[in-house]
Amino acid sequence: MSIRAEHLSYIYNEGTVMETYAVRDISFEIADGSFVGLIGHTGSGKSTLIQHLNGLMKPSRGTVYYNDEDIFAEGYDLKRLRGHVGLVFQYPEYQLFEEDVLTDVMFGPKNMGLSEEEARKRAVEALHQVGIEDEVFVRSPFELSGGQKRRVAVAGVIAMEPAVLILDEPTAGLDPEGRREILGMVSRLHRERQMTVILVSHSMDDVAEYADRIMVLNHGELAYFDTPREVFRHHKELETFGLSAPEITYLAAELADAGFDIDRDISTVEEAKAEILRIMGS
Amino acid sequence: MIRDITIGQYYPVDSVIHRLDPRTKLAGTMVFLMSLFVTSSPVGYILATLVLAGCIRLSRVPFKFITRGLRAILVILLLSVSFNIFLTPGEPIFRLGFLKVTKEGLLLAGFMALRLVYLVIGSSLMTLTTTPTQLTDGLERSLRFLNRFGVPVHDIAMMMSIALRFIPILVEETDKIMKAQTARGADFDSGNLIQRAKAMIPLLVPLFVSAFRRASDLALAMEARCYHGGEGRTKMHPLQYEHRDRVAYILMLVYLLVMIATRFIRIPVL
Known part of the structure; x- marks a missing residue:
C-alpha cells in the first residue's frame, strides 16, 4: 500500500515558445502511514x-502507482481513487457552495455514492x-470566519475518509492561532486514523x-527526499533554493559554533529543549 | 473547452505584427471584419484567406494556437450553418421530410461559416499579438473624439481592459474550482443535460463569489492609488506611429478597395 511516482514529468505549453517543465523526471515512493512534508519555493x-x-x-511523461496499480492506465477508476487520495487545495474555502455547512461537507461522500444517511x-x-x-452546521458557509471556512472545507475532504490526505499550503493566510488549529488537526488525523499525510508548505x-520525511522540490526537480534531520543538514544548499532550515536549526x-557540545x-x-537540558545537566 | 478561449490571450513573440501600433491593428481588424461582410464573391473570400494567412505567417504565432479559439464557437457555427442550409428559400436540391436543402442555402451556409471562422481568427490574431494594455491604449486614443459628445471614453476603455484582463484570471479560477470539486468526486463530464446543468452549481457559485471578491478588491486597490479617471492622466508609453504603420494603412486601404470591387465582379460559374 503506497503511492509511487515513476519518472514523472509535466510540461506546460509543450511545443510552443512558452514550453516549461513544471515537474521534471521525479520518482519517489511514499509508504503508508507516513507524514511527508513537501517544500519548495x-x-x-x-x-x-x-x-x-x-x-x-495527466503527466506528460512517467506515471503514478497507487497500491501498485497504474492510475493513468486505461479504464482505471479515477473517481474511486479520489475517494482514497483526498486533496485539499490551497484556499479551499473558495470552493464552498452549498446553502449550509453540513450539506457542503456531504457533497464529497454523496459523490462517492453513499446514501444520504451515511453521508x-x-x-x-x-x-x-x-x-x-x-450549531454551526446549519449556517451558511459564507458567513463563517476565515479559519472556520478553511476547517469546513478540509472537513469536506476528510468526510470521504481518504487513506491519503494531501494538503496544499493549508495554513496560507491564517493567523498563528488558525495555523496551529489546522496543523494540530492534521497531525491528529495522522495519529488517530493512521492517514498518510502529504503536507505542502513553505514554512x-x-x-x-x-513530518517524518521531507521532500524538497527545486525548479521542478526532486532535490531531497529524506528525514528532516538529513534534509536540514543541507541548509546551505536549501538557502540557494530560496528556502531555509527551521529557526531552531540555526x-x-x-550554539555549536560558540563552543557548546550541542x-x-x-x-x-x-x-x-532535550539537548539543552542534557548540556546543562552534564 | 474552457481553456480553448484564445480571445484576450497574448502570445509573446517578436514580429512585425506585434510591433505595429495598436491603433493600426485595431483599424486593420475592423477593415478585415468589414471586408468579410462587403464581399460576397468567391474571389473576395480567396483574397481574404490569403491576407489572413499572410498576417498569421507574419505574426509568428503558431497556427494551432490561433485555431484553438474556434472550438469555443463550434456550437454557434453548427447552429447557424444548419439554419442557413434548411431555412433558405430557393432552388431545392433534395428534400428531407419537411426540410428542403436549397442551392442558395448551401452557398449561404458556406459563406456564413467562413465569415464566422474568419471573424474569430481575425480578432484572436489581434489579441494574440497585442497586450491588453496596448489594446485599450489604442482604443482610447482612436475613440477620443467621442469625448466631445459626452461619451466617457477613458472609463469605457478602462472597463474593457479590466474585463480583458479578467478573462484569463477567471478561466484559471474556473479550472481551479473545477479541479477542487473533482477532487471531491464531482463529475462534470457525464450524465444527461439536466444532470450536467446541476453539476455546474458547485462550479458557478464559487466562481461568482470569487469574481465579486476580486472586483471589489481591485476597486479598493485602484482607489488606494488615487485613481480618478482619465482627466490629466499621462501615459508611460505614449502611442507613436512609425513607418511600418503608414505602410500598413496603405495596404489596408488597397485591400478594402479591392474587396469592395469584388462585389461587382460576377463569376458566371456561381
Whole structure:
C-alpha cells in the first residue's frame, strides 16, 4: 500500500515558445502511514506534483502507482481513487457552495455514492474532527470566519475518509492561532486514523515539527527526499533554493559554533529543549 | 473547452505584427471584419484567406494556437450553418421530410461559416499579438473624439481592459474550482443535460463569489492609488506611429478597395 511516482514529468505549453517543465523526471515512493512534508519555493512545481497523485493532472511523461496499480492506465477508476487520495487545495474555502455547512461537507461522500444517511453521518464526524460545533452546521458557509471556512472545507475532504490526505499550503493566510488549529488537526488525523499525510508548505518550522520525511522540490526537480534531520543538514544548499532550515536549526548551529557540545542537526524546539537540558545537566 | 478561449490571450513573440501600433491593428481588424461582410464573391473570400494567412505567417504565432479559439464557437457555427442550409428559400436540391436543402442555402451556409471562422481568427490574431494594455491604449486614443459628445471614453476603455484582463484570471479560477470539486468526486463530464446543468452549481457559485471578491478588491486597490479617471492622466508609453504603420494603412486601404470591387465582379460559374 503506497503511492509511487515513476519518472514523472509535466510540461506546460509543450511545443510552443512558452514550453516549461513544471515537474521534471521525479520518482519517489511514499509508504503508508507516513507524514511527508513537501517544500519548495513558489513555482517549484509542488502544486503540479500533488495534482498528479490523485489523477487531476495527466503527466506528460512517467506515471503514478497507487497500491501498485497504474492510475493513468486505461479504464482505471479515477473517481474511486479520489475517494482514497483526498486533496485539499490551497484556499479551499473558495470552493464552498452549498446553502449550509453540513450539506457542503456531504457533497464529497454523496459523490462517492453513499446514501444520504451515511453521508450525513460521515459529514458530522468530519466536522467534529475539525472542531466545528453543531450549531454551526446549519449556517451558511459564507458567513463563517476565515479559519472556520478553511476547517469546513478540509472537513469536506476528510468526510470521504481518504487513506491519503494531501494538503496544499493549508495554513496560507491564517493567523498563528488558525495555523496551529489546522496543523494540530492534521497531525491528529495522522495519529488517530493512521492517514498518510502529504503536507505542502513553505514554512520549514511547520514541516519540521510534524513530518517524518521531507521532500524538497527545486525548479521542478526532486532535490531531497529524506528525514528532516538529513534534509536540514543541507541548509546551505536549501538557502540557494530560496528556502531555509527551521529557526531552531540555526540557533543550534550558533550554539555549536560558540563552543557548546550541542547536536547541530536539531530541527524542532522539542529536540532543542532535550539537548539543552542534557548540556546543562552534564 | 474552457481553456480553448484564445480571445484576450497574448502570445509573446517578436514580429512585425506585434510591433505595429495598436491603433493600426485595431483599424486593420475592423477593415478585415468589414471586408468579410462587403464581399460576397468567391474571389473576395480567396483574397481574404490569403491576407489572413499572410498576417498569421507574419505574426509568428503558431497556427494551432490561433485555431484553438474556434472550438469555443463550434456550437454557434453548427447552429447557424444548419439554419442557413434548411431555412433558405430557393432552388431545392433534395428534400428531407419537411426540410428542403436549397442551392442558395448551401452557398449561404458556406459563406456564413467562413465569415464566422474568419471573424474569430481575425480578432484572436489581434489579441494574440497585442497586450491588453496596448489594446485599450489604442482604443482610447482612436475613440477620443467621442469625448466631445459626452461619451466617457477613458472609463469605457478602462472597463474593457479590466474585463480583458479578467478573462484569463477567471478561466484559471474556473479550472481551479473545477479541479477542487473533482477532487471531491464531482463529475462534470457525464450524465444527461439536466444532470450536467446541476453539476455546474458547485462550479458557478464559487466562481461568482470569487469574481465579486476580486472586483471589489481591485476597486479598493485602484482607489488606494488615487485613481480618478482619465482627466490629466499621462501615459508611460505614449502611442507613436512609425513607418511600418503608414505602410500598413496603405495596404489596408488597397485591400478594402479591392474587396469592395469584388462585389461587382460576377463569376458566371456561381
